[in-house]
Amino acid sequence: MTLDKSKIRILFLAIGSTSLTWMLNHHFGLGPIVASGLVGVIAALFIPGALAGIAYTSSFVGMSSLAVLPSLIIALLGGLIVGIVIIATTEVYAGIGGKGGTTAAAAALVTKAITGLIG
Amino acid sequence: MNTLLIICTAIVAGVATYIIANNFNKGAVLASASVTLVSGIIFPYFFPTMGTTLMVVAACASYGGMVSRKNAPSLIDMIMISSIIGLLFTLTATSYAGVGGRLGTIAAISCFTWIGVRNSATAATRARKSDAYSKPVGVWQ
Structure with a gap:
Protein backbone atom coordinates (compact mmCIF):
# COMPACT_ATOMS: atom_id res chain seq x y z
CA MET A 1 0.00 0.00 0.00
CA THR A 2 1.57 3.28 -1.12
CA LEU A 3 0.88 6.51 0.73
CA ASP A 4 -0.26 9.12 -1.76
CA LYS A 5 -1.66 12.58 -1.02
CA SER A 6 -5.31 11.49 -0.76
CA LYS A 7 -4.50 8.67 1.68
CA ILE A 8 -2.49 11.03 3.90
CA ARG A 9 -5.49 13.40 3.84
CA ILE A 10 -7.78 10.53 4.92
CA LEU A 11 -5.43 9.61 7.79
CA PHE A 12 -5.29 13.21 9.06
CA LEU A 13 -9.07 13.57 8.73
CA ALA A 14 -9.65 10.32 10.64
CA ILE A 15 -7.26 11.33 13.43
CA GLY A 16 -8.83 14.81 13.68
CA SER A 17 -12.40 13.53 13.68
CA THR A 18 -11.76 10.79 16.26
CA SER A 19 -9.91 13.10 18.64
CA LEU A 20 -12.52 15.88 18.24
CA THR A 21 -15.35 13.45 19.03
CA TRP A 22 -13.38 12.05 22.00
CA MET A 23 -12.83 15.60 23.31
CA LEU A 24 -16.51 16.55 22.92
CA ASN A 25 -17.56 13.23 24.47
CA HIS A 26 -15.26 13.08 27.51
CA HIS A 27 -13.61 16.47 27.95
CA PHE A 28 -16.69 18.64 27.34
CA GLY A 29 -19.12 15.98 28.65
CA LEU A 30 -21.56 16.04 25.71
CA GLY A 31 -21.84 12.25 25.62
CA PRO A 32 -21.07 9.95 22.70
CA ILE A 33 -24.32 10.40 20.74
CA VAL A 34 -24.36 14.20 20.70
CA ALA A 35 -20.57 14.36 20.13
CA SER A 36 -20.71 12.05 17.12
CA GLY A 37 -23.85 13.72 15.75
CA LEU A 38 -22.25 17.14 16.04
CA VAL A 39 -19.05 16.04 14.29
CA GLY A 40 -21.14 14.31 11.60
CA VAL A 41 -23.28 17.40 10.91
CA ILE A 42 -20.20 19.68 10.79
CA ALA A 43 -18.45 17.21 8.46
CA ALA A 44 -21.49 16.88 6.17
CA LEU A 45 -21.88 20.66 5.93
CA PHE A 46 -18.25 21.67 5.45
CA ILE A 47 -16.38 18.68 3.98
CA PRO A 48 -17.13 17.36 0.47
CA GLY A 49 -18.84 13.99 -0.21
CA ALA A 50 -16.78 10.92 0.54
CA LEU A 51 -14.50 12.71 3.00
CA ALA A 52 -17.54 13.60 5.14
CA GLY A 53 -18.35 9.88 5.36
CA ILE A 54 -14.77 9.19 6.47
CA ALA A 55 -15.00 11.91 9.16
CA TYR A 56 -18.34 10.48 10.37
CA THR A 57 -16.98 6.91 10.46
CA SER A 58 -13.94 8.09 12.43
CA SER A 59 -16.19 9.90 14.90
CA PHE A 60 -17.68 6.50 15.87
CA VAL A 61 -14.29 5.50 17.32
CA GLY A 62 -14.34 8.67 19.42
CA MET A 63 -17.63 7.45 20.96
CA SER A 64 -15.67 4.77 22.83
CA SER A 65 -15.70 4.81 26.62
CA LEU A 66 -12.65 5.66 28.72
CA ALA A 67 -12.13 1.93 29.27
CA VAL A 68 -11.32 1.61 25.54
CA LEU A 69 -9.75 5.02 24.81
CA PRO A 70 -8.45 6.25 28.19
CA SER A 71 -6.59 9.34 26.91
CA LEU A 72 -6.37 11.73 23.98
CA ILE A 73 -3.09 10.11 22.86
CA ILE A 74 -4.85 6.73 22.62
CA ALA A 75 -7.74 8.45 20.79
CA LEU A 76 -5.19 9.78 18.26
CA LEU A 77 -3.90 6.21 17.85
CA GLY A 78 -7.51 5.03 17.38
CA GLY A 79 -7.96 7.67 14.68
CA LEU A 80 -4.83 6.51 12.88
CA ILE A 81 -6.00 2.87 12.99
CA VAL A 82 -9.51 3.66 11.74
CA GLY A 83 -7.93 5.72 8.93
CA ILE A 84 -5.83 2.69 7.90
CA VAL A 85 -8.89 0.39 8.08
CA ILE A 86 -10.95 2.84 5.98
CA ILE A 87 -8.22 3.04 3.30
CA ALA A 88 -7.94 -0.78 3.25
CA THR A 89 -11.70 -1.44 3.04
CA THR A 90 -13.02 1.36 0.82
CA GLU A 91 -14.68 -0.97 -1.70
CA VAL A 92 -15.96 -3.59 0.76
CA TYR A 93 -19.72 -3.63 1.41
CA ALA A 94 -20.28 -0.11 0.09
CA GLY A 95 -23.92 0.96 0.52
CA ILE A 96 -24.64 -1.23 3.53
CA GLY A 97 -25.96 0.80 6.45
CA GLY A 98 -23.64 0.35 9.43
CA LYS A 99 -20.51 -0.33 7.39
CA GLY A 100 -18.83 2.69 8.97
CA GLY A 101 -19.75 1.52 12.46
CA THR A 102 -18.37 -1.95 11.81
CA THR A 103 -15.13 -0.39 10.53
CA ALA A 104 -15.00 1.77 13.65
CA ALA A 105 -15.68 -1.17 15.97
CA ALA A 106 -12.83 -3.13 14.37
CA GLY A 116 -3.46 -3.65 26.35
CA LEU A 117 -0.17 -4.97 24.93
CA ILE A 118 1.67 -1.71 25.70
CA GLY A 119 0.18 -1.73 29.21
CA MET B 1 -43.52 -2.59 26.66
CA ASN B 2 -39.94 -1.32 26.69
CA THR B 3 -39.01 -3.57 23.76
CA LEU B 4 -41.99 -2.24 21.78
CA LEU B 5 -40.96 1.35 22.52
CA ILE B 6 -37.38 0.56 21.45
CA ILE B 7 -38.56 -1.02 18.17
CA CYS B 8 -40.92 1.91 17.46
CA THR B 9 -38.10 4.41 18.12
CA ALA B 10 -35.81 2.44 15.81
CA ILE B 11 -38.42 2.46 13.04
CA VAL B 12 -39.04 6.22 13.32
CA ALA B 13 -35.30 7.07 13.39
CA GLY B 14 -34.39 4.64 10.59
CA VAL B 15 -37.20 5.78 8.30
CA ALA B 16 -36.48 9.47 9.03
CA THR B 17 -32.81 8.98 8.09
CA TYR B 18 -33.75 7.05 4.93
CA ILE B 19 -36.23 9.73 3.82
CA ILE B 20 -33.83 12.64 4.52
CA ALA B 21 -31.01 10.84 2.69
CA ASN B 22 -32.93 9.55 -0.34
CA ASN B 23 -36.15 11.56 -0.77
CA PHE B 24 -34.69 14.94 0.22
CA ASN B 25 -31.27 14.08 -1.34
CA LYS B 26 -29.31 15.41 1.65
CA GLY B 27 -26.83 12.51 1.68
CA ALA B 28 -26.49 9.66 4.15
CA VAL B 29 -23.96 11.39 6.44
CA LEU B 30 -26.00 14.56 7.02
CA ALA B 31 -29.20 12.53 7.41
CA SER B 32 -27.76 10.16 9.99
CA ALA B 33 -25.78 12.82 11.88
CA SER B 34 -28.77 15.17 12.13
CA VAL B 35 -31.10 12.38 13.34
CA THR B 36 -28.42 11.31 15.85
CA LEU B 37 -27.88 14.87 17.08
CA VAL B 38 -31.61 15.65 17.41
CA SER B 39 -32.35 12.36 19.19
CA GLY B 40 -29.38 12.95 21.52
CA ILE B 41 -30.88 16.29 22.56
CA ILE B 42 -34.62 15.45 22.53
CA PHE B 43 -34.92 11.98 24.08
CA PRO B 44 -33.18 12.62 27.42
CA TYR B 45 -35.31 15.79 27.77
CA PHE B 46 -38.72 14.20 27.07
CA PHE B 47 -38.09 10.71 28.51
CA PRO B 48 -36.09 11.19 31.72
CA THR B 49 -36.10 7.47 32.61
CA MET B 50 -35.67 5.78 29.22
CA GLY B 51 -34.27 8.73 27.28
CA THR B 52 -30.66 7.55 27.29
CA THR B 53 -31.58 4.13 25.92
CA LEU B 54 -33.92 5.57 23.30
CA MET B 55 -31.34 8.08 22.02
CA VAL B 56 -28.82 5.26 21.59
CA VAL B 57 -31.44 3.17 19.73
CA ALA B 58 -32.28 6.13 17.50
CA ALA B 59 -28.58 6.66 16.71
CA CYS B 60 -28.20 2.94 15.93
CA ALA B 61 -31.24 2.98 13.60
CA SER B 62 -29.96 6.15 11.91
CA TYR B 63 -26.77 4.23 10.99
CA GLY B 64 -29.00 1.56 9.44
CA GLY B 65 -30.87 4.32 7.57
CA MET B 66 -27.63 5.11 5.71
CA VAL B 67 -28.26 2.00 3.58
CA SER B 68 -28.25 2.71 -0.16
CA ARG B 69 -31.43 2.59 -2.25
CA LYS B 70 -29.91 -0.30 -4.20
CA ASN B 71 -29.90 -2.47 -1.08
CA ALA B 72 -33.15 -1.17 0.44
CA PRO B 73 -35.31 -0.02 -2.49
CA SER B 74 -38.49 0.74 -0.53
CA LEU B 75 -39.67 2.08 2.82
CA ILE B 76 -40.92 -1.42 3.72
CA ASP B 77 -37.30 -2.62 3.52
CA MET B 78 -36.23 0.22 5.82
CA ILE B 79 -39.03 -0.54 8.30
CA MET B 80 -37.98 -4.21 8.41
CA ILE B 81 -34.28 -3.29 8.86
CA SER B 82 -35.20 -0.86 11.66
CA SER B 83 -37.34 -3.49 13.40
CA ILE B 84 -34.44 -5.96 13.31
CA ILE B 85 -32.15 -3.21 14.69
CA GLY B 86 -34.55 -2.60 17.60
CA LEU B 87 -34.83 -6.31 18.36
CA LEU B 88 -31.08 -6.90 18.05
CA PHE B 89 -30.38 -3.90 20.26
CA THR B 90 -32.48 -5.34 23.10
CA LEU B 91 -30.78 -8.74 22.72
CA THR B 92 -27.22 -7.36 22.67
CA ALA B 93 -27.55 -4.52 25.21
CA THR B 94 -24.61 -5.69 27.32
CA SER B 95 -22.31 -6.94 24.54
CA TYR B 96 -19.19 -4.87 23.79
CA ALA B 97 -20.57 -1.90 25.76
CA GLY B 98 -18.31 1.15 25.44
CA VAL B 99 -16.68 0.08 22.17
CA GLY B 100 -17.14 2.78 19.54
CA GLY B 101 -18.80 1.34 16.44
CA ARG B 102 -20.90 -1.23 18.29
CA LEU B 103 -24.13 0.46 17.17
CA GLY B 104 -22.98 0.56 13.55
CA THR B 105 -22.15 -3.13 13.74
CA ILE B 106 -25.70 -3.88 14.97
CA ALA B 107 -27.01 -1.80 12.05
CA ALA B 108 -24.81 -3.65 9.53
CA ILE B 109 -25.87 -7.08 10.87
CA SER B 110 -29.53 -6.02 10.63
CA CYS B 111 -29.06 -4.85 7.02
CA PHE B 112 -27.37 -8.12 6.06
CA THR B 113 -30.10 -10.12 7.83
CA TRP B 114 -32.93 -8.39 5.99
CA ILE B 115 -31.17 -8.47 2.60
CA GLY B 116 -30.53 -12.20 3.15
CA VAL B 117 -34.15 -12.92 4.12
CA ARG B 118 -35.46 -10.92 1.16
CA ASN B 119 -33.13 -12.58 -1.33
CA SER B 120 -33.98 -16.03 0.05
CA ALA B 121 -37.71 -15.32 -0.26
CA THR B 122 -37.23 -14.09 -3.85
CA ALA B 123 -35.17 -17.16 -4.73
CA ALA B 124 -37.74 -19.48 -3.14
CA THR B 125 -40.60 -17.84 -5.06
CA ARG B 126 -38.64 -18.14 -8.31
CA ALA B 127 -37.82 -21.78 -7.63
CA ARG B 128 -41.47 -22.56 -6.84
CA LYS B 129 -42.59 -20.91 -10.10
CA SER B 130 -40.04 -22.76 -12.24
CA ASP B 131 -40.99 -25.99 -10.44
CA ALA B 132 -44.65 -25.42 -11.30
CA TYR B 133 -43.77 -24.83 -14.97
CA SER B 134 -41.65 -27.96 -15.17
CA LYS B 135 -44.38 -30.24 -13.80
CA PRO B 136 -45.87 -32.33 -16.59
CA VAL B 137 -49.56 -31.55 -16.93
CA GLY B 138 -52.14 -32.81 -19.36
CA VAL B 139 -54.39 -35.73 -20.16
CA TRP B 140 -51.52 -38.09 -21.08
CA GLN B 141 -50.29 -38.56 -17.48
Whole structure:
Protein backbone atom coordinates (compact mmCIF):
# COMPACT_ATOMS: atom_id res chain seq x y z
CA MET A 1 0.00 0.00 0.00
CA THR A 2 1.57 3.28 -1.12
CA LEU A 3 0.88 6.51 0.73
CA ASP A 4 -0.26 9.12 -1.76
CA LYS A 5 -1.66 12.58 -1.02
CA SER A 6 -5.31 11.49 -0.76
CA LYS A 7 -4.50 8.67 1.68
CA ILE A 8 -2.49 11.03 3.90
CA ARG A 9 -5.49 13.40 3.84
CA ILE A 10 -7.78 10.53 4.92
CA LEU A 11 -5.43 9.61 7.79
CA PHE A 12 -5.29 13.21 9.06
CA LEU A 13 -9.07 13.57 8.73
CA ALA A 14 -9.65 10.32 10.64
CA ILE A 15 -7.26 11.33 13.43
CA GLY A 16 -8.83 14.81 13.68
CA SER A 17 -12.40 13.53 13.68
CA THR A 18 -11.76 10.79 16.26
CA SER A 19 -9.91 13.10 18.64
CA LEU A 20 -12.52 15.88 18.24
CA THR A 21 -15.35 13.45 19.03
CA TRP A 22 -13.38 12.05 22.00
CA MET A 23 -12.83 15.60 23.31
CA LEU A 24 -16.51 16.55 22.92
CA ASN A 25 -17.56 13.23 24.47
CA HIS A 26 -15.26 13.08 27.51
CA HIS A 27 -13.61 16.47 27.95
CA PHE A 28 -16.69 18.64 27.34
CA GLY A 29 -19.12 15.98 28.65
CA LEU A 30 -21.56 16.04 25.71
CA GLY A 31 -21.84 12.25 25.62
CA PRO A 32 -21.07 9.95 22.70
CA ILE A 33 -24.32 10.40 20.74
CA VAL A 34 -24.36 14.20 20.70
CA ALA A 35 -20.57 14.36 20.13
CA SER A 36 -20.71 12.05 17.12
CA GLY A 37 -23.85 13.72 15.75
CA LEU A 38 -22.25 17.14 16.04
CA VAL A 39 -19.05 16.04 14.29
CA GLY A 40 -21.14 14.31 11.60
CA VAL A 41 -23.28 17.40 10.91
CA ILE A 42 -20.20 19.68 10.79
CA ALA A 43 -18.45 17.21 8.46
CA ALA A 44 -21.49 16.88 6.17
CA LEU A 45 -21.88 20.66 5.93
CA PHE A 46 -18.25 21.67 5.45
CA ILE A 47 -16.38 18.68 3.98
CA PRO A 48 -17.13 17.36 0.47
CA GLY A 49 -18.84 13.99 -0.21
CA ALA A 50 -16.78 10.92 0.54
CA LEU A 51 -14.50 12.71 3.00
CA ALA A 52 -17.54 13.60 5.14
CA GLY A 53 -18.35 9.88 5.36
CA ILE A 54 -14.77 9.19 6.47
CA ALA A 55 -15.00 11.91 9.16
CA TYR A 56 -18.34 10.48 10.37
CA THR A 57 -16.98 6.91 10.46
CA SER A 58 -13.94 8.09 12.43
CA SER A 59 -16.19 9.90 14.90
CA PHE A 60 -17.68 6.50 15.87
CA VAL A 61 -14.29 5.50 17.32
CA GLY A 62 -14.34 8.67 19.42
CA MET A 63 -17.63 7.45 20.96
CA SER A 64 -15.67 4.77 22.83
CA SER A 65 -15.70 4.81 26.62
CA LEU A 66 -12.65 5.66 28.72
CA ALA A 67 -12.13 1.93 29.27
CA VAL A 68 -11.32 1.61 25.54
CA LEU A 69 -9.75 5.02 24.81
CA PRO A 70 -8.45 6.25 28.19
CA SER A 71 -6.59 9.34 26.91
CA LEU A 72 -6.37 11.73 23.98
CA ILE A 73 -3.09 10.11 22.86
CA ILE A 74 -4.85 6.73 22.62
CA ALA A 75 -7.74 8.45 20.79
CA LEU A 76 -5.19 9.78 18.26
CA LEU A 77 -3.90 6.21 17.85
CA GLY A 78 -7.51 5.03 17.38
CA GLY A 79 -7.96 7.67 14.68
CA LEU A 80 -4.83 6.51 12.88
CA ILE A 81 -6.00 2.87 12.99
CA VAL A 82 -9.51 3.66 11.74
CA GLY A 83 -7.93 5.72 8.93
CA ILE A 84 -5.83 2.69 7.90
CA VAL A 85 -8.89 0.39 8.08
CA ILE A 86 -10.95 2.84 5.98
CA ILE A 87 -8.22 3.04 3.30
CA ALA A 88 -7.94 -0.78 3.25
CA THR A 89 -11.70 -1.44 3.04
CA THR A 90 -13.02 1.36 0.82
CA GLU A 91 -14.68 -0.97 -1.70
CA VAL A 92 -15.96 -3.59 0.76
CA TYR A 93 -19.72 -3.63 1.41
CA ALA A 94 -20.28 -0.11 0.09
CA GLY A 95 -23.92 0.96 0.52
CA ILE A 96 -24.64 -1.23 3.53
CA GLY A 97 -25.96 0.80 6.45
CA GLY A 98 -23.64 0.35 9.43
CA LYS A 99 -20.51 -0.33 7.39
CA GLY A 100 -18.83 2.69 8.97
CA GLY A 101 -19.75 1.52 12.46
CA THR A 102 -18.37 -1.95 11.81
CA THR A 103 -15.13 -0.39 10.53
CA ALA A 104 -15.00 1.77 13.65
CA ALA A 105 -15.68 -1.17 15.97
CA ALA A 106 -12.83 -3.13 14.37
CA ALA A 107 -10.50 -0.14 14.79
CA ALA A 108 -11.60 0.43 18.41
CA LEU A 109 -10.98 -3.22 19.30
CA VAL A 110 -7.55 -3.20 17.60
CA THR A 111 -6.68 0.01 19.50
CA LYS A 112 -7.80 -1.60 22.77
CA ALA A 113 -5.67 -4.66 22.02
CA ILE A 114 -2.60 -2.53 21.23
CA THR A 115 -3.00 -0.41 24.39
CA GLY A 116 -3.46 -3.65 26.35
CA LEU A 117 -0.17 -4.97 24.93
CA ILE A 118 1.67 -1.71 25.70
CA GLY A 119 0.18 -1.73 29.21
CA MET B 1 -43.52 -2.59 26.66
CA ASN B 2 -39.94 -1.32 26.69
CA THR B 3 -39.01 -3.57 23.76
CA LEU B 4 -41.99 -2.24 21.78
CA LEU B 5 -40.96 1.35 22.52
CA ILE B 6 -37.38 0.56 21.45
CA ILE B 7 -38.56 -1.02 18.17
CA CYS B 8 -40.92 1.91 17.46
CA THR B 9 -38.10 4.41 18.12
CA ALA B 10 -35.81 2.44 15.81
CA ILE B 11 -38.42 2.46 13.04
CA VAL B 12 -39.04 6.22 13.32
CA ALA B 13 -35.30 7.07 13.39
CA GLY B 14 -34.39 4.64 10.59
CA VAL B 15 -37.20 5.78 8.30
CA ALA B 16 -36.48 9.47 9.03
CA THR B 17 -32.81 8.98 8.09
CA TYR B 18 -33.75 7.05 4.93
CA ILE B 19 -36.23 9.73 3.82
CA ILE B 20 -33.83 12.64 4.52
CA ALA B 21 -31.01 10.84 2.69
CA ASN B 22 -32.93 9.55 -0.34
CA ASN B 23 -36.15 11.56 -0.77
CA PHE B 24 -34.69 14.94 0.22
CA ASN B 25 -31.27 14.08 -1.34
CA LYS B 26 -29.31 15.41 1.65
CA GLY B 27 -26.83 12.51 1.68
CA ALA B 28 -26.49 9.66 4.15
CA VAL B 29 -23.96 11.39 6.44
CA LEU B 30 -26.00 14.56 7.02
CA ALA B 31 -29.20 12.53 7.41
CA SER B 32 -27.76 10.16 9.99
CA ALA B 33 -25.78 12.82 11.88
CA SER B 34 -28.77 15.17 12.13
CA VAL B 35 -31.10 12.38 13.34
CA THR B 36 -28.42 11.31 15.85
CA LEU B 37 -27.88 14.87 17.08
CA VAL B 38 -31.61 15.65 17.41
CA SER B 39 -32.35 12.36 19.19
CA GLY B 40 -29.38 12.95 21.52
CA ILE B 41 -30.88 16.29 22.56
CA ILE B 42 -34.62 15.45 22.53
CA PHE B 43 -34.92 11.98 24.08
CA PRO B 44 -33.18 12.62 27.42
CA TYR B 45 -35.31 15.79 27.77
CA PHE B 46 -38.72 14.20 27.07
CA PHE B 47 -38.09 10.71 28.51
CA PRO B 48 -36.09 11.19 31.72
CA THR B 49 -36.10 7.47 32.61
CA MET B 50 -35.67 5.78 29.22
CA GLY B 51 -34.27 8.73 27.28
CA THR B 52 -30.66 7.55 27.29
CA THR B 53 -31.58 4.13 25.92
CA LEU B 54 -33.92 5.57 23.30
CA MET B 55 -31.34 8.08 22.02
CA VAL B 56 -28.82 5.26 21.59
CA VAL B 57 -31.44 3.17 19.73
CA ALA B 58 -32.28 6.13 17.50
CA ALA B 59 -28.58 6.66 16.71
CA CYS B 60 -28.20 2.94 15.93
CA ALA B 61 -31.24 2.98 13.60
CA SER B 62 -29.96 6.15 11.91
CA TYR B 63 -26.77 4.23 10.99
CA GLY B 64 -29.00 1.56 9.44
CA GLY B 65 -30.87 4.32 7.57
CA MET B 66 -27.63 5.11 5.71
CA VAL B 67 -28.26 2.00 3.58
CA SER B 68 -28.25 2.71 -0.16
CA ARG B 69 -31.43 2.59 -2.25
CA LYS B 70 -29.91 -0.30 -4.20
CA ASN B 71 -29.90 -2.47 -1.08
CA ALA B 72 -33.15 -1.17 0.44
CA PRO B 73 -35.31 -0.02 -2.49
CA SER B 74 -38.49 0.74 -0.53
CA LEU B 75 -39.67 2.08 2.82
CA ILE B 76 -40.92 -1.42 3.72
CA ASP B 77 -37.30 -2.62 3.52
CA MET B 78 -36.23 0.22 5.82
CA ILE B 79 -39.03 -0.54 8.30
CA MET B 80 -37.98 -4.21 8.41
CA ILE B 81 -34.28 -3.29 8.86
CA SER B 82 -35.20 -0.86 11.66
CA SER B 83 -37.34 -3.49 13.40
CA ILE B 84 -34.44 -5.96 13.31
CA ILE B 85 -32.15 -3.21 14.69
CA GLY B 86 -34.55 -2.60 17.60
CA LEU B 87 -34.83 -6.31 18.36
CA LEU B 88 -31.08 -6.90 18.05
CA PHE B 89 -30.38 -3.90 20.26
CA THR B 90 -32.48 -5.34 23.10
CA LEU B 91 -30.78 -8.74 22.72
CA THR B 92 -27.22 -7.36 22.67
CA ALA B 93 -27.55 -4.52 25.21
CA THR B 94 -24.61 -5.69 27.32
CA SER B 95 -22.31 -6.94 24.54
CA TYR B 96 -19.19 -4.87 23.79
CA ALA B 97 -20.57 -1.90 25.76
CA GLY B 98 -18.31 1.15 25.44
CA VAL B 99 -16.68 0.08 22.17
CA GLY B 100 -17.14 2.78 19.54
CA GLY B 101 -18.80 1.34 16.44
CA ARG B 102 -20.90 -1.23 18.29
CA LEU B 103 -24.13 0.46 17.17
CA GLY B 104 -22.98 0.56 13.55
CA THR B 105 -22.15 -3.13 13.74
CA ILE B 106 -25.70 -3.88 14.97
CA ALA B 107 -27.01 -1.80 12.05
CA ALA B 108 -24.81 -3.65 9.53
CA ILE B 109 -25.87 -7.08 10.87
CA SER B 110 -29.53 -6.02 10.63
CA CYS B 111 -29.06 -4.85 7.02
CA PHE B 112 -27.37 -8.12 6.06
CA THR B 113 -30.10 -10.12 7.83
CA TRP B 114 -32.93 -8.39 5.99
CA ILE B 115 -31.17 -8.47 2.60
CA GLY B 116 -30.53 -12.20 3.15
CA VAL B 117 -34.15 -12.92 4.12
CA ARG B 118 -35.46 -10.92 1.16
CA ASN B 119 -33.13 -12.58 -1.33
CA SER B 120 -33.98 -16.03 0.05
CA ALA B 121 -37.71 -15.32 -0.26
CA THR B 122 -37.23 -14.09 -3.85
CA ALA B 123 -35.17 -17.16 -4.73
CA ALA B 124 -37.74 -19.48 -3.14
CA THR B 125 -40.60 -17.84 -5.06
CA ARG B 126 -38.64 -18.14 -8.31
CA ALA B 127 -37.82 -21.78 -7.63
CA ARG B 128 -41.47 -22.56 -6.84
CA LYS B 129 -42.59 -20.91 -10.10
CA SER B 130 -40.04 -22.76 -12.24
CA ASP B 131 -40.99 -25.99 -10.44
CA ALA B 132 -44.65 -25.42 -11.30
CA TYR B 133 -43.77 -24.83 -14.97
CA SER B 134 -41.65 -27.96 -15.17
CA LYS B 135 -44.38 -30.24 -13.80
CA PRO B 136 -45.87 -32.33 -16.59
CA VAL B 137 -49.56 -31.55 -16.93
CA GLY B 138 -52.14 -32.81 -19.36
CA VAL B 139 -54.39 -35.73 -20.16
CA TRP B 140 -51.52 -38.09 -21.08
CA GLN B 141 -50.29 -38.56 -17.48
